[in-house]
Amino acid sequence: MSHALGSPLVVIAISGRALAQSARRGGFSVRVLDAFADRDSQDAGPAQCIARHNAIALDSERMFAALDARAEPVIVVGSGFERSPQWLDRLAGYGTLCANDADIVRVLKEPLLAAALLGALGFEVPRTQLTPPEDPQGWLQKEIGGAGGVHIRPAAHAVHRARHYYQQSVHGRPYSVTFLADGERAYLMGFNEQTCLVVGDMPYCYAGAATGSVASGVERDLQAGLDRLVRVTGLRGLNGLDFMLDGERCWVIEVNPRPTATFELYDEDIARGLVYWHVRSFLFPVPELEELLRKRSAAARAYRILFAERALRVPEGVQYPAWCKDLPNAGTAIPAGAPVLSVFARGRTHEAAQSQLTQRIAEANALLVGWTSPAAAGCAI
Numbered sequence: 001m002s003h004a005l006g007s008p009l010v011v012i013a014i015s016g017r018a019l020a021q022s023a024r025r026g027g028f029s030v031r032v033l034d035a036f037a038d039r040d041s042q043d044a045g046p047a048q049c050i051a052r053h054n055a056i057a058l059d060s061e062r063m064f065a066a067l068d069a070r071a072e073p074v075i076v077v078g079s080g081f082e083r084s085p086q087w088l089d090r091l092a093g094y095g096t097l098c099a100n101d102a103d104i105v106r107v108l109k110e111p112l113l114a115a116a117l118l119g120a121l122g123f124e125v126p127r128t129q130l131t132p133p134e135d136p137q138g139w140l141q142k143e144i145g146g147a148g149g150v151h152i153r154p155a156a157h158a159v160h161r162a163r164h165y166y167q168q169s170v171h172g173r174p175y176s177v178t179f180l181a182d183g184e185r186a187y188l189m190g191f192n193e194q195t196c197l198v199v200g201d202m203p204y205c206y207a208g209a210a211t212g213s214v215a216s217g218v219e220r221d222l223q224a225g226l227d228r229l230v231r232v233t234g235l236r237g238l239n240g241l242d243f244m245l246d247g248e249r250c251w252v253i254e255v256n257p258r259p260t261a262t263f264e265l266y267d268e269d270i271a272r273g274l275v276y277w278h279v280r281s282f283l284f285p286v287p288e289l290e291e292l293l294r295k296r297s298a299a300a301r302a303y304r305i306l307f308a309e310r311a312l313r314v315p316e317g318v319q320y321p322a323w324c325k326d327l328p329n330a331g332t333a334i335p336a337g338a339p340v341l342s343v344f345a346r347g348r349t350h351e352a353a354q355s356q357l358t359q360r361i362a363e364a365n366a367l368l369v370g371w372t373s374p375a376a377a378g379c380a381i
Contacts, residue, residue: 004074004096004279011045012063012091013078014056014147017326018264019275020044023076025267026276031073033066034058035080039327056338060087067094074098074279078259082109083145098282100257104233108255109145111165121228122221123252127168132160138169140204147256149196152204170251172244175212178262179226180274180289181235182281186226187289189266189274191219194242199307200337208342209262210302210353215248222250229255237278238263265303269296300353303344304361306368308334313374318367323360333374340368 009028011019016034021044023030030045035056041047050062058080073095081087085105091097107113115128133139136155143151144163155166174196178189193212199205214222222241229235240260242253259278267274270292280286305326314332326342334340343364345357 004098004283007074007096008071009074009076009275009279010067010095011076011078012050012058012080013259014058014080015041015261015326016047016078017041017044018261018267019076019078019259020047022264022267022273022275025273026279027272028074028275033063036326037329039329040325060084063087064090064094067091069094071095076259076275076278079147079261081105081258082147085109098237098279100233100235100237100239104235105257108233108257111142111144111167114255117232118229118252118255121225121232123225124250125252126170128165130165133166133168136166139166140169141166149204149206150199150202152202154203167253170244170246172246172249172251174242175214175245176209176240176242176260176262177222177226178238178240178260178266180238180277180281180286181226181230182285183230183234183236184285186223186230186235186239187286187293188219188223188226189263189293192262192265195304197307202337205307206261206305207307208302208304209265210350210357211265211300212350214245214250218245218248218250225252233257236281238274265301266296269299299346299348300350301344301346302353302357303342304357305342306340306361306364308336308338308340308368310336311373312340312368312371315371320367321360321363324364 009023010031012033014035016032017040020030020032024044032041032045032047033050035051037047037049048066050059052059075091075095075097077099085102088099088102111128115125118125139155141153141155141158141164174194176192176194179186191212191214192209195208196204197207238259240256244251263274312334314328314330316330320327323344324341343360345353345360347353347356
């Protein structure tokens, strides 16, 4: 596996743009297989859409058909594998897979096992069960392997189906911590204030994040808990931990054993980009990352995903501001409620970054006003 740092790299994810751009910074030649194949993914490397028909999800047949084991690439995966960790076992036959072991992903995405493991490691976890609670008030219904918040509903008015589970709602603000693991310890990139919006019938849709901070005691406890988690599970690479922060009380919601979207908030500050270090962490421990983290910029960053309020079709010749990313291709039909693009901002302080983000969101929304509505919009891919 030592040849991996000089090999071509394939990114496979629901959206592979950020991983591909980071990999280019690390010196890799990149190919993207994702659900969008948007403009900036194409600029980072050849991009191919492998979406399931009429869905923002990966199609396994299209994915494996697009791979060539003879090329022996490095394979980096993002979101899209939570419901099907068995795909990770197959991907290992197509190249050097830089992803956490499928069995680890299964455990961390099985609600009762994950809750028991996190509790045993010292984290405080909301009550979790597979059956509907007798009194559903104050409970949330979630889907095993769900991502992005699109699967979360209040349990009081939800219909129970296979793969649903239930978690007691807790007070606090939604946060996450982005970290890189090397099988021995967790290197904290930073803490993120998450933004959740109501989009259509999805009341908890993930819509972006901003760099934030937590009390020193919370940071100390999370560092110690994540170090224990890494040693017990053998986690490697970029990962995320979602939690609710209520003062100095921290409720851990879930572990995402893969690169999360928030890694991009820190990527520019790390030499060669975080995908380089993600790949490197699968080869050997990376204690030198500690020094890079101490020297990085103190700038605050934020981003927001814009969703279509109505069905849209992307016109020809759109000139996007440089601070917009995930740029849809001309002619793309985007249904109401689907993501359109992402807006990024930065500033010396959290407040300055948020102010700039608010201004840029308004400018980006003004850009979308002139886009026509297709007579019958297909999926946003």
